[in-house]
Amino acid sequence: MKRLQTIRKTGGGGCNQVVLCQGMGTPEFSLWIFLSSLIAGLLGSLTGLGGGVVIVPVLTVLFHIDIHYAIGASLVSVIATSSGAAAAYVREGYSNIRIGMFLEIATTIGAIFGAWLTTRVPTHAIGFIFGVVLLYSAYASVRMKHPEHGQQKPDALAERLRLHGSFPGANGDEAYAAQRVPAGFSLMFLAGSLSGLLGIGSGAVKVLAMDQAMRLPFKVSTTTSNFMIGVTAAASAGIYLSRGYISPGLAMPVMLGVLGGSLTGSKILVRAEVKTLRIVFAVVIVALGLEMVINSITGRL
Amino acid sequence: MQVTDQKLEIAIGRMLQTGVLLAAAVVLIGGILYLHQATGSRPDYSHFKGVAEALRSPVDIFNDARHGDTTSIIQLGLLLLIATPIARVILAAVGFLFERDRLYFCISLIVLAVLLYSLLHAA
Numbered sequence: 001m002k003r004l005q006t007i008r009k010t011g012g013g014g015c016n017q018v019v020l021c022q023g024m025g026t027p028e029f030s031l032w033i034f035l036s037s038l039i040a041g042l043l044g045s046l047t048g049l050g051g052g053v054v055i056v057p058v059l060t061v062l063f064h065i066d067i068h069y070a071i072g073a074s075l076v077s078v079i080a081t082s083s084g085a086a087a088a089y090v091r092e093g094y095s096n097i098r099i100g101m102f103l104e105i106a107t108t109i110g111a112i113f114g115a116w117l118t119t120r121v122p123t124h125a126i127g128f129i130f131g132v133v134l135l136y137s138a139y140a141s142v143r144m145k146h147p148e149h150g151q152q153k154p155d156a157l158a159e160r161l162r163l164h165g166s167f168p169g170a171n172g173d174e175a176y177a178a179q180r181v182p183a184g185f186s187l188m189f190l191a192g193s194l195s196g197l198l199g200i201g202s203g204a205v206k207v208l209a210m211d212q213a214m215r216l217p218f219k220v221s222t223t224t225s226n227f228m229i230g231v232t233a234a235a236s237a238g239i240y241l242s243r244g245y246i247s248p249g250l251a252m253p254v255m256l257g258v259l260g261g262s263l264t265g266s267k268i269l270v271r272a273e274v275k276t277l278r279i280v281f282a283v284v285i286v287a288l289g290l291e292m293v294i295n296s297i298t299g300r301l
Numbered sequence: 302m303q304v305t306d307q308k309l310e311i312a313i314g315r316m317l318q319t320g321v322l323l324a325a326a327v328v329l330i331g332g333i334l335y336l337h338q339a340t341g342s343r344p345d346y347s348h349f350k351g352v353a354e355a356l357r358s359p360v361d362i363f364n365d366a367r368h369g370d371t372t373s374i375i376q377l378g379l380l381l382l383i384a385t386p387i388a389r390v391i392l393a394a395v396g397f398l399f400e401r402d403r404l405y406f407c408i409s410l411i412v413l414a415v416l417l418y419s420l421l422h423a424a
Contacts, residue, residue: 026339030332066349076379080325083317083385090314097310101393101408108415115419123349162404230317230386231412237383238420242358244351248375249344252332255379259325 026249033063034253041081041261046268047141047281048222050229051258052078052200053134057288060127061295065250067126068118071199072245075233077258078201082230084259085266095223096165099178099216103188104228107206108235110192115236117197119243127296130198134289137204138282157181158214167220176217184214196236199245201229309396313389320385324378331366331374338371387416 024032036058037051044051052074059070089095118126155178158164164177178184187209195202203225210221240246355361356376365373394409 024343026343027336029343030336065346068349069346076382079382079386080321084321086317087314090310095310097306097393098405101405101412104412105408108412112415112419231390234383234386235416235419244357246379247346247352248356248372249335250346251379252328252335252375255328256325256332
Protein backbone atom coordinates (compact mmCIF):
# COMPACT_ATOMS: atom_id res chain seq x y z
CA MET A 1 0.00 0.00 0.00
CA LYS A 2 2.82 2.36 0.83
CA ARG A 3 4.20 1.82 -2.63
CA LEU A 4 0.88 2.63 -4.24
CA GLN A 5 0.72 6.02 -2.55
CA THR A 6 3.94 7.06 -4.22
CA ILE A 7 2.53 6.61 -7.71
CA ARG A 8 2.84 9.72 -9.77
CA LYS A 9 0.88 10.40 -12.88
CA THR A 10 3.27 10.50 -15.84
CA GLY A 11 0.75 10.59 -18.66
CA GLY A 12 -1.03 8.00 -20.75
CA GLY A 13 -4.04 5.89 -19.81
CA GLY A 14 -3.47 5.55 -16.20
CA CYS A 15 -3.61 3.94 -12.90
CA ASN A 16 -2.88 7.06 -10.92
CA GLN A 17 -5.63 6.58 -8.39
CA VAL A 18 -5.27 3.81 -5.89
CA VAL A 19 -8.96 2.99 -6.42
CA LEU A 20 -8.28 2.31 -10.07
CA CYS A 21 -5.56 -0.16 -9.30
CA GLN A 22 -7.03 -2.13 -6.46
CA GLY A 23 -10.40 -3.81 -6.34
CA MET A 24 -11.01 -3.10 -9.97
CA GLY A 25 -12.99 -5.73 -11.88
CA THR A 26 -11.24 -7.86 -14.48
CA PRO A 27 -13.14 -6.43 -17.52
CA GLU A 28 -12.44 -2.85 -16.45
CA PHE A 29 -8.78 -3.58 -15.79
CA SER A 30 -8.45 -5.37 -19.15
CA LEU A 31 -10.00 -2.37 -20.89
CA TRP A 32 -7.44 -0.02 -19.31
CA ILE A 33 -4.60 -2.31 -20.33
CA PHE A 34 -6.06 -2.65 -23.84
CA LEU A 35 -6.35 1.13 -24.31
CA SER A 36 -2.82 1.75 -23.00
CA SER A 37 -1.48 -0.97 -25.31
CA LEU A 38 -3.36 0.55 -28.24
CA ILE A 39 -1.64 3.89 -27.63
CA ALA A 40 1.73 2.21 -27.05
CA GLY A 41 1.39 0.26 -30.32
CA LEU A 42 0.34 3.38 -32.21
CA LEU A 43 3.23 5.48 -30.90
CA GLY A 44 5.69 2.60 -31.23
CA SER A 45 4.78 2.24 -34.88
CA LEU A 46 4.72 5.98 -35.69
CA THR A 47 8.16 6.53 -34.18
CA GLY A 48 9.68 3.25 -35.30
CA LEU A 49 10.58 2.29 -31.73
CA GLY A 50 8.19 -0.68 -31.62
CA GLY A 51 5.41 -1.40 -29.18
CA GLY A 52 7.39 -3.52 -26.72
CA VAL A 53 9.76 -0.83 -25.62
CA VAL A 54 6.77 1.40 -24.76
CA ILE A 55 4.36 -1.07 -23.19
CA VAL A 56 6.77 -2.57 -20.61
CA PRO A 57 7.42 0.72 -18.79
CA VAL A 58 3.70 1.56 -19.01
CA LEU A 59 2.79 -1.75 -17.37
CA THR A 60 5.50 -1.59 -14.70
CA VAL A 61 5.64 2.14 -13.93
CA LEU A 62 1.95 3.06 -14.33
CA PHE A 63 0.17 -0.21 -13.51
CA HIS A 64 2.74 -1.67 -11.07
CA ILE A 65 2.77 -5.03 -12.80
CA ASP A 66 5.75 -7.25 -12.03
CA ILE A 67 8.34 -6.89 -14.79
CA HIS A 68 8.32 -10.65 -15.54
CA TYR A 69 4.61 -10.60 -16.46
CA ALA A 70 5.15 -7.32 -18.33
CA ILE A 71 7.97 -8.67 -20.53
CA GLY A 72 6.00 -11.89 -21.15
CA ALA A 73 3.00 -9.93 -22.46
CA SER A 74 5.29 -7.59 -24.39
CA LEU A 75 7.19 -10.40 -26.11
CA VAL A 76 4.04 -11.94 -27.63
CA SER A 77 2.86 -8.52 -28.79
CA VAL A 78 6.26 -7.98 -30.42
CA ILE A 79 5.79 -11.18 -32.45
CA ALA A 80 2.29 -10.04 -33.46
CA THR A 81 3.54 -6.64 -34.63
CA SER A 82 6.47 -8.09 -36.57
CA SER A 83 4.45 -10.76 -38.37
CA GLY A 84 1.44 -8.46 -38.85
CA ALA A 85 3.49 -5.80 -40.62
CA ALA A 86 5.47 -8.27 -42.74
CA ALA A 87 3.20 -8.28 -45.80
CA ALA A 88 3.24 -4.48 -46.01
CA TYR A 89 7.04 -4.34 -45.74
CA VAL A 90 7.56 -6.99 -48.42
CA ARG A 91 5.53 -4.98 -50.90
CA GLU A 92 7.96 -2.08 -50.56
CA GLY A 93 10.74 -4.33 -51.84
CA TYR A 94 13.45 -3.21 -49.41
CA SER A 95 13.83 -6.16 -47.06
CA ASN A 96 16.65 -8.61 -47.70
CA ILE A 97 15.72 -12.17 -46.80
CA ARG A 98 19.30 -13.51 -46.92
CA ILE A 99 20.87 -10.83 -44.75
CA GLY A 100 17.99 -11.29 -42.30
CA MET A 101 18.30 -15.07 -42.18
CA PHE A 102 22.08 -15.01 -41.73
CA LEU A 103 21.90 -12.50 -38.88
CA GLU A 104 19.06 -14.43 -37.22
CA ILE A 105 21.63 -17.08 -36.28
CA ALA A 106 23.12 -14.44 -33.96
CA THR A 107 19.83 -12.95 -32.71
CA THR A 108 18.17 -16.30 -31.88
CA ILE A 109 21.19 -17.61 -29.97
CA GLY A 110 21.37 -14.24 -28.21
CA ALA A 111 17.64 -14.46 -27.40
CA ILE A 112 18.07 -17.85 -25.69
CA PHE A 113 20.96 -16.42 -23.69
CA GLY A 114 18.89 -13.35 -22.76
CA ALA A 115 15.85 -15.41 -21.73
CA TRP A 116 18.15 -17.57 -19.58
CA LEU A 117 19.53 -14.38 -18.00
CA THR A 118 16.04 -13.22 -16.90
CA THR A 119 15.89 -16.20 -14.57
CA ARG A 120 19.29 -15.34 -13.04
CA VAL A 121 19.39 -11.55 -12.96
CA PRO A 122 17.58 -9.75 -10.09
CA THR A 123 14.42 -7.77 -11.01
CA HIS A 124 15.95 -4.36 -10.31
CA ALA A 125 18.86 -5.12 -12.65
CA ILE A 126 16.38 -5.95 -15.46
CA GLY A 127 14.60 -2.67 -14.76
CA PHE A 128 17.87 -0.75 -14.82
CA ILE A 129 19.01 -2.26 -18.13
CA PHE A 130 15.55 -1.63 -19.55
CA GLY A 131 15.74 2.04 -18.56
CA VAL A 132 19.14 2.42 -20.24
CA VAL A 133 17.86 0.73 -23.44
CA LEU A 134 14.85 3.09 -23.40
CA LEU A 135 17.13 6.11 -23.16
CA TYR A 136 19.27 4.79 -26.01
CA SER A 137 16.16 4.08 -28.15
CA ALA A 138 14.92 7.62 -27.61
CA TYR A 139 18.29 8.97 -28.68
CA ALA A 140 18.39 6.69 -31.73
CA SER A 141 14.89 7.68 -32.82
CA VAL A 142 15.66 11.39 -33.04
CA ARG A 143 19.17 11.06 -34.41
CA MET A 144 18.80 11.31 -38.16
CA LYS A 145 22.39 10.88 -39.29
CA HIS A 146 23.01 7.75 -41.30
CA PRO A 147 26.34 6.79 -42.81
CA GLU A 148 26.84 6.73 -46.55
CA HIS A 149 26.50 3.27 -47.96
CA GLY A 150 27.81 4.41 -51.36
CA GLN A 151 30.10 2.39 -53.57
CA GLN A 152 32.35 0.66 -51.07
CA LYS A 153 33.81 -2.71 -51.88
CA PRO A 154 32.11 -5.47 -49.91
CA ASP A 155 34.35 -7.32 -47.49
CA ALA A 156 35.39 -10.88 -48.30
CA LEU A 157 33.03 -12.48 -45.81
CA ALA A 158 30.03 -10.54 -47.12
CA GLU A 159 30.98 -11.63 -50.61
CA ARG A 160 31.10 -15.28 -49.66
CA LEU A 161 27.80 -15.08 -47.80
CA ARG A 162 26.23 -13.07 -50.62
CA LEU A 163 25.15 -10.30 -48.24
CA HIS A 164 24.22 -7.85 -50.95
CA GLY A 165 21.19 -6.77 -52.92
CA SER A 166 19.46 -3.89 -54.60
CA PHE A 167 16.42 -1.77 -53.84
CA PRO A 168 14.15 0.46 -55.93
CA GLY A 169 15.79 3.88 -55.73
CA ALA A 170 14.99 7.20 -57.37
CA ASN A 171 17.18 6.41 -60.40
CA GLY A 172 16.33 2.74 -60.90
CA ASP A 173 17.68 -0.11 -58.80
CA GLU A 174 20.45 0.81 -56.41
CA ALA A 175 22.93 -1.88 -55.42
CA TYR A 176 24.39 -2.24 -51.95
CA ALA A 177 26.68 -4.68 -50.15
CA ALA A 178 27.35 -5.34 -46.47
CA GLN A 179 30.55 -4.18 -44.75
CA ARG A 180 32.07 -5.27 -41.45
CA VAL A 181 30.10 -8.48 -41.08
CA PRO A 182 31.71 -9.65 -37.78
CA ALA A 183 30.84 -6.32 -36.08
CA GLY A 184 27.24 -6.53 -37.34
CA PHE A 185 26.95 -10.17 -36.29
CA SER A 186 28.23 -9.39 -32.76
CA LEU A 187 25.82 -6.47 -32.39
CA MET A 188 23.01 -8.79 -33.48
CA PHE A 189 23.93 -11.18 -30.68
CA LEU A 190 23.59 -8.24 -28.29
CA ALA A 191 20.25 -7.27 -29.88
CA GLY A 192 19.01 -10.85 -29.41
CA SER A 193 20.18 -10.94 -25.78
CA LEU A 194 18.37 -7.68 -25.01
CA SER A 195 15.26 -8.99 -26.74
CA GLY A 196 15.28 -12.16 -24.64
CA LEU A 197 16.14 -10.34 -21.42
CA LEU A 198 13.64 -7.48 -21.78
CA GLY A 199 10.84 -8.94 -23.92
CA ILE A 200 11.27 -6.28 -26.58
CA GLY A 201 11.99 -6.43 -30.31
CA SER A 202 15.18 -4.38 -29.82
CA GLY A 203 14.70 -2.93 -33.29
CA ALA A 204 16.90 0.05 -32.38
CA VAL A 205 19.95 -2.18 -31.82
CA LYS A 206 19.18 -4.30 -34.91
CA VAL A 207 19.03 -1.17 -37.05
CA LEU A 208 22.26 0.03 -35.41
CA ALA A 209 23.96 -3.22 -36.44
CA MET A 210 22.83 -3.05 -40.06
CA ASP A 211 22.74 0.69 -40.68
CA GLN A 212 25.82 1.82 -38.71
CA ALA A 213 28.06 -1.26 -38.52
CA MET A 214 27.28 -3.04 -41.79
CA ARG A 215 26.62 0.18 -43.71
CA LEU A 216 23.39 -1.09 -45.24
CA PRO A 217 20.86 1.46 -46.55
CA PHE A 218 18.53 2.70 -43.80
CA LYS A 219 15.33 1.44 -45.46
CA VAL A 220 16.86 -2.00 -45.97
CA SER A 221 17.94 -2.03 -42.32
CA THR A 222 14.55 -1.08 -40.87
CA THR A 223 12.46 -3.44 -43.01
CA THR A 224 14.84 -6.38 -42.60
CA SER A 225 14.91 -5.66 -38.85
CA ASN A 226 11.11 -5.96 -38.71
CA PHE A 227 11.29 -9.49 -40.13
CA MET A 228 14.05 -10.48 -37.74
CA ILE A 229 12.19 -9.23 -34.67
CA GLY A 230 9.53 -11.97 -34.86
CA VAL A 231 12.01 -14.81 -35.31
CA THR A 232 14.21 -13.47 -32.51
CA ALA A 233 11.26 -13.14 -30.13
CA ALA A 234 10.04 -16.66 -30.98
CA ALA A 235 13.39 -18.01 -29.74
CA SER A 236 12.78 -16.71 -26.22
CA ALA A 237 8.98 -17.20 -26.23
CA GLY A 238 9.26 -20.94 -25.52
CA ILE A 239 11.41 -20.24 -22.47
CA TYR A 240 9.08 -17.46 -21.26
CA LEU A 241 6.09 -19.81 -21.63
CA SER A 242 7.66 -22.62 -19.63
CA ARG A 243 8.76 -20.20 -16.89
CA GLY A 244 5.20 -18.90 -16.53
CA TYR A 245 5.91 -15.32 -17.71
CA ILE A 246 3.10 -15.39 -20.28
CA SER A 247 -0.11 -14.72 -18.36
CA PRO A 248 -3.18 -15.07 -20.61
CA GLY A 249 -5.29 -12.53 -18.71
CA LEU A 250 -2.64 -9.86 -19.21
CA ALA A 251 -1.15 -10.91 -22.56
CA MET A 252 -4.63 -10.92 -24.17
CA PRO A 253 -5.37 -7.16 -23.91
CA VAL A 254 -1.70 -6.24 -24.44
CA MET A 255 -1.32 -8.30 -27.62
CA LEU A 256 -4.63 -7.21 -29.13
CA GLY A 257 -4.00 -3.57 -28.21
CA VAL A 258 -0.42 -3.33 -29.44
CA LEU A 259 -1.31 -5.17 -32.67
CA GLY A 260 -4.31 -2.90 -33.34
CA GLY A 261 -2.31 0.21 -32.51
CA SER A 262 0.67 -0.66 -34.66
CA LEU A 263 -1.43 -1.66 -37.67
CA THR A 264 -3.31 1.64 -37.39
CA GLY A 265 0.00 3.47 -37.02
CA SER A 266 1.49 1.94 -40.15
CA LYS A 267 -1.58 3.11 -42.12
CA ILE A 268 -1.28 6.67 -40.78
CA LEU A 269 2.47 6.63 -41.35
CA VAL A 270 2.18 6.74 -45.14
CA ARG A 271 3.43 10.24 -46.03
CA ALA A 272 2.82 11.63 -42.57
CA GLU A 273 5.23 14.15 -41.10
CA VAL A 274 6.43 12.46 -37.96
CA LYS A 275 9.51 14.45 -37.02
CA THR A 276 7.75 16.59 -34.42
CA LEU A 277 5.94 13.55 -33.10
CA ARG A 278 9.25 11.70 -32.82
CA ILE A 279 10.71 14.46 -30.66
CA VAL A 280 7.65 14.79 -28.43
CA PHE A 281 7.54 11.04 -28.03
CA ALA A 282 11.28 10.83 -27.34
CA VAL A 283 10.69 13.13 -24.36
CA VAL A 284 8.02 10.74 -23.00
CA ILE A 285 10.38 7.79 -23.51
CA VAL A 286 13.20 9.60 -21.71
CA ALA A 287 10.84 10.29 -18.78
CA LEU A 288 9.80 6.62 -18.60
CA GLY A 289 13.42 5.49 -18.97
CA LEU A 290 14.60 7.73 -16.14
CA GLU A 291 11.68 6.58 -14.00
CA MET A 292 12.68 2.95 -14.55
CA VAL A 293 16.35 3.63 -13.80
CA ILE A 294 15.49 5.58 -10.63
CA ASN A 295 12.92 3.01 -9.48
CA SER A 296 15.47 0.26 -10.01
CA ILE A 297 18.20 2.01 -8.05
CA THR A 298 15.89 2.90 -5.16
CA GLY A 299 14.46 -0.62 -5.16
CA ARG A 300 10.86 0.33 -5.93
CA LEU A 301 10.55 -1.76 -9.07
CA MET B 302 7.64 -22.88 -61.29
CA GLN B 303 10.39 -20.30 -61.08
CA VAL B 304 11.06 -19.37 -57.47
CA THR B 305 12.55 -15.92 -56.95
CA ASP B 306 13.40 -14.06 -53.77
CA GLN B 307 10.63 -11.57 -54.41
CA LYS B 308 7.96 -14.26 -54.87
CA LEU B 309 9.27 -16.09 -51.84
CA GLU B 310 9.07 -12.97 -49.68
CA ILE B 311 5.54 -12.18 -50.84
CA ALA B 312 4.42 -15.72 -50.01
CA ILE B 313 6.06 -15.48 -46.59
CA GLY B 314 4.51 -12.07 -45.90
CA ARG B 315 1.01 -13.37 -46.71
CA MET B 316 1.52 -16.45 -44.58
CA LEU B 317 2.66 -14.34 -41.61
CA GLN B 318 -0.32 -12.01 -41.93
CA THR B 319 -2.80 -14.89 -42.11
CA GLY B 320 -1.16 -16.53 -39.10
CA VAL B 321 -1.36 -13.36 -37.03
CA LEU B 322 -5.01 -12.73 -37.89
CA LEU B 323 -5.88 -16.32 -37.01
CA ALA B 324 -3.97 -16.09 -33.72
CA ALA B 325 -5.58 -12.75 -32.86
CA ALA B 326 -9.05 -14.21 -33.58
CA VAL B 327 -8.42 -17.14 -31.21
CA VAL B 328 -7.07 -14.79 -28.51
CA LEU B 329 -10.09 -12.51 -28.97
CA ILE B 330 -12.60 -15.37 -28.68
CA GLY B 331 -10.78 -16.73 -25.62
CA GLY B 332 -10.61 -13.20 -24.20
CA ILE B 333 -14.34 -12.53 -24.60
CA LEU B 334 -15.20 -15.85 -22.90
CA TYR B 335 -12.63 -15.14 -20.17
CA LEU B 336 -14.05 -11.68 -19.43
CA HIS B 337 -17.61 -13.09 -19.53
CA GLN B 338 -16.70 -15.57 -16.80
CA ALA B 339 -14.64 -13.15 -14.69
CA THR B 340 -15.98 -12.36 -11.25
CA GLY B 341 -14.64 -10.34 -8.35
CA SER B 342 -11.64 -8.04 -8.45
CA ARG B 343 -8.88 -8.34 -10.98
CA PRO B 344 -5.94 -10.74 -10.67
CA ASP B 345 -2.91 -9.39 -8.85
CA TYR B 346 0.11 -9.08 -11.13
CA SER B 347 2.26 -7.00 -8.77
CA HIS B 348 4.22 -9.99 -7.46
CA PHE B 349 5.63 -12.63 -9.71
CA LYS B 350 4.48 -16.18 -9.00
CA GLY B 351 4.30 -17.50 -12.55
CA VAL B 352 1.12 -18.75 -14.21
CA ALA B 353 -0.42 -22.16 -13.41
CA GLU B 354 1.56 -25.18 -14.65
CA ALA B 355 -1.24 -26.14 -17.06
CA LEU B 356 -0.74 -22.84 -18.93
CA ARG B 357 2.96 -23.47 -19.51
CA SER B 358 3.13 -26.52 -21.74
CA PRO B 359 1.71 -26.73 -25.29
CA VAL B 360 0.22 -30.20 -24.66
CA ASP B 361 -1.70 -29.12 -21.54
CA ILE B 362 -2.82 -25.89 -23.23
CA PHE B 363 -4.15 -27.82 -26.22
CA ASN B 364 -6.03 -30.34 -24.07
CA ASP B 365 -7.59 -27.74 -21.75
CA ALA B 366 -8.53 -25.47 -24.66
CA ARG B 367 -10.45 -28.36 -26.25
CA HIS B 368 -12.44 -28.64 -23.03
CA GLY B 369 -13.31 -24.96 -23.21
CA ASP B 370 -10.99 -23.53 -20.55
CA THR B 371 -10.95 -19.83 -21.43
CA THR B 372 -7.39 -18.98 -20.33
CA SER B 373 -6.15 -22.02 -22.26
CA ILE B 374 -7.94 -20.79 -25.40
CA ILE B 375 -6.10 -17.44 -25.08
CA GLN B 376 -2.86 -19.33 -24.54
CA LEU B 377 -3.58 -21.47 -27.63
CA GLY B 378 -3.91 -18.29 -29.69
CA LEU B 379 -0.58 -17.08 -28.31
CA LEU B 380 1.00 -20.42 -29.24
CA LEU B 381 -0.30 -19.97 -32.81
CA LEU B 382 1.31 -16.55 -32.78
CA ILE B 383 4.66 -17.92 -31.59
CA ALA B 384 4.44 -20.47 -34.41
CA THR B 385 4.20 -17.84 -37.18
CA PRO B 386 7.90 -16.81 -37.25
CA ILE B 387 8.90 -20.48 -37.00
CA ALA B 388 6.71 -21.22 -40.03
CA ARG B 389 8.42 -18.33 -41.76
CA VAL B 390 11.85 -19.92 -41.31
CA ILE B 391 10.53 -23.28 -42.58
CA LEU B 392 8.97 -21.63 -45.64
CA ALA B 393 12.21 -19.73 -46.36
CA ALA B 394 14.21 -22.97 -46.08
CA VAL B 395 11.89 -24.67 -48.60
CA GLY B 396 12.14 -21.64 -50.89
CA PHE B 397 15.96 -21.68 -50.79
CA LEU B 398 15.86 -25.39 -51.58
CA PHE B 399 13.78 -24.66 -54.70
CA GLU B 400 16.21 -21.89 -55.65
CA ARG B 401 19.01 -24.47 -55.28
CA ASP B 402 20.70 -22.13 -52.81
CA ARG B 403 22.42 -24.70 -50.62
CA LEU B 404 24.23 -22.16 -48.43
CA TYR B 405 21.04 -20.38 -47.40
CA PHE B 406 19.12 -23.62 -47.10
CA CYS B 407 21.70 -24.63 -44.46
CA ILE B 408 21.62 -21.22 -42.76
CA SER B 409 17.80 -21.47 -42.50
CA LEU B 410 18.14 -24.94 -40.97
CA ILE B 411 20.58 -23.61 -38.37
CA VAL B 412 18.09 -20.89 -37.36
CA LEU B 413 15.30 -23.49 -37.28
CA ALA B 414 17.44 -25.76 -35.09
CA VAL B 415 18.04 -22.91 -32.62
CA LEU B 416 14.28 -22.15 -32.49
CA LEU B 417 13.35 -25.79 -31.96
CA TYR B 418 16.08 -26.20 -29.34
CA SER B 419 14.56 -23.27 -27.43
CA LEU B 420 11.03 -24.72 -27.60
CA LEU B 421 12.01 -28.32 -26.78
CA HIS B 422 14.56 -27.39 -24.16
CA ALA B 423 11.95 -25.21 -22.49
CA ALA B 424 9.45 -28.08 -22.38
